Amino acid sequence: MSPIVELKDVRKSFGELEVLKGVTFEVNRGEVAAIIGQSGSGKSTALRCMDRLETIQGGSMLICGHELHDDDIDLKSLRRDVGIVFQSYNLFPHLTVAENIMLAPRMVKGMKQRQAREIADTVIAKVGLREKMDCYPEQLSGGQQQRVAIARSLAMEPKLMLFDEVTSALDPQLTGEVLRVMEQLAADGMTMILVTHEMAFARKVADRVIYMRDGKVHEMGSSDILRMPATPELAAFVAESAEH
């Protein structure tokens, strides 16, 4: 299997502060990778770099065939291949669910209204919110909004989906409905990288777990490393997470 995501010694600083101090890992097509770690370990920054919301300063990053350290990278094409979902949903408040989903297919792919609507119908069914198509975001619960955000990304038919702490703003009851959608996506074969605090979910769904600490990959392996950590730091982190 060829890696769809390849990070080699990636470095990134914000001013004086070095956030990524040489991050190296790969993710294969169809895999689910969970990036875990304390706040400030650089996991969200690493994820944001993959969609070039942040630019890297050292090392190399290959995402779906795009060289991200390249200055004349085709951003439009990168963003067709990569979908990202944020902690704060970021739905467009003035548009209905259907309009939120159809905006990018129409604007970016130049689809006609009808064609975009068909895609919207398909992806909204995937997240189980068919009856909410004509609602506005403010009429939905947080969990429902996050599911719409996932559907909006899926409408662009990405090859890779990034999830940045997508359940962190949700109540435990609402977390479940979002995780079920993501689990189904994984079962459908979508390549996914998620930054998450949900250990149980990572254990269940992730093919690869990446434990980041202080701007580096500290330990990496199959989800077994959550049961049998090799380093005392990951052991402590897993134990600490279990308490919550």
Place this chain on the structure above:
Amino acid sequence: MTYNFDFAAVLAYWPLLLEGIWTTLRLTLFCTVFGILLGGACAVVRTGGPTWARWIVSLYVEFIRNTPLLVQCYFLIFGIASMGIRLPILVGATIALTVNIGAYTTEIVRAGIESIHRGQLEAATCLGLSRTQTYLHVIIRPALERVYPALSSQYVLLMLASSIVSSVGVEELFGISNRIQSETYRNFEIFVVLGGIYLGLAILVRGGFALLGLAMFPRRRKLGTPL
């Protein structure tokens, strides 16, 4: 001391008053359309344009906001005339008022644009929308929606302030009233009538903005949240 009210003497001039109302309304309508276009464009430049363009816009905004409207009117109308360009007086007045309201609109719309959360821009960027598409579909409409009450007040003020162009010879409502007053000497009556007409026009402009708001912001219409 007794004063005999004689509204009939004033109301006899109703065709002239109607003419004045029509001129004021036309002035307001044109300045509203051009003012929103000018102010919207300047707000976009001021928030997302190149540095030199931002500077030009801020100079324009500060100059207009810190000088009297009357001075601006004289400057633009007589200034243009002294360059040898002959424009109908109503066109000159429209330009002067538009330049003025455009600056205020810039500031109001800029506040709206800046209130849009960064996450909205990131979401649009990640979906692959271009900068222009992001402005058109993700930023401008919610930005206008947020500042709409301030915007509609500003345009009611514009309608009221348009009386100032009577001093450069435009026969709008106030100019006409002045003429009626000098012909009838019914100062009190004419200004009572004038006040009532301006009040009615203000309600009309507000109503117009409310209707426009319902057309522009379907979410408000559907959820019934007032503007």
